[in-house]
Amino acid sequence: KFAMVAPDVQIEDGKGTILISSEEGETEANNHRKLSDFGIRNGTRLQADDFLQDYTLLINVLHSEDLEKDVEFEVVGDAPERIGPKPSEPTPRNISNGSDDGAQPSTSTGNQS
Numbered sequence: 001k002f003a004m005v006a007p008d009v010q011i012e013d014g015k016g017t018i019l020i021s022s023e024e025g026e027t028e029a030n031n032h033r034k035l036s037d038f039g040i041r042n043g044t045r046l047q048a049d050d051f052l053q054d055y056t057l058l059i060n061v062l063h064s065e066d067l068e069k070d071v072e073f074e075v076v077g078d079a080p081e082r083i084g085p086k087p088s089e090p091t092p093r094n095i096s097n098g099s100d101d102g103a104q105p106s107t108s109t110g111n112q113s
Contacts, residue, residue, distance in 0.1 A: 001075055002048065002057060004048065004053070005053055006022035006050060006051065006052045007022060007049065007050050008020065008021055008048070008049045008051070009046055009047070009048045010046070011039075011044065012044075012046065012047050019038060019046070020048075022050075022051070035061070040061055041063065042062055043062070044061045045061070046058070046059040046061065047059070
């Protein structure tokens with residue numbers, strides 16, 4: 001729903017409780033647990049980081065009885081459309097003679113006598 005590639009999600013409880021880790025296998029035991037198993041309820045804040053895309057979301061969990069049938073959750077607010085990887089740093093020019101005057105090395109092949 002948030003277009004994250006490798007998220008890390010933790011409860012903002014001062015303890016650093018991690019719900020989802022981008023490290024494979026680290027939090028697999030959490031996959032079938034309910035949010036309430038972690039003490040998450042109305043008003044709990046979660047922090048989701050995606051280091052590959054360099055963005056962080058703060059998620060406020062709000063309980064609602066007014067969701068449509070078969071709808072488990074609803075995202076309200078400004079969710080990113082598509083983030084994508086960080087733009088790469090511009091590559092510096094490769095200048096071999098320490099000068100940027102555009103001079104090229106000599107390519108003459110004639111014999112000098």
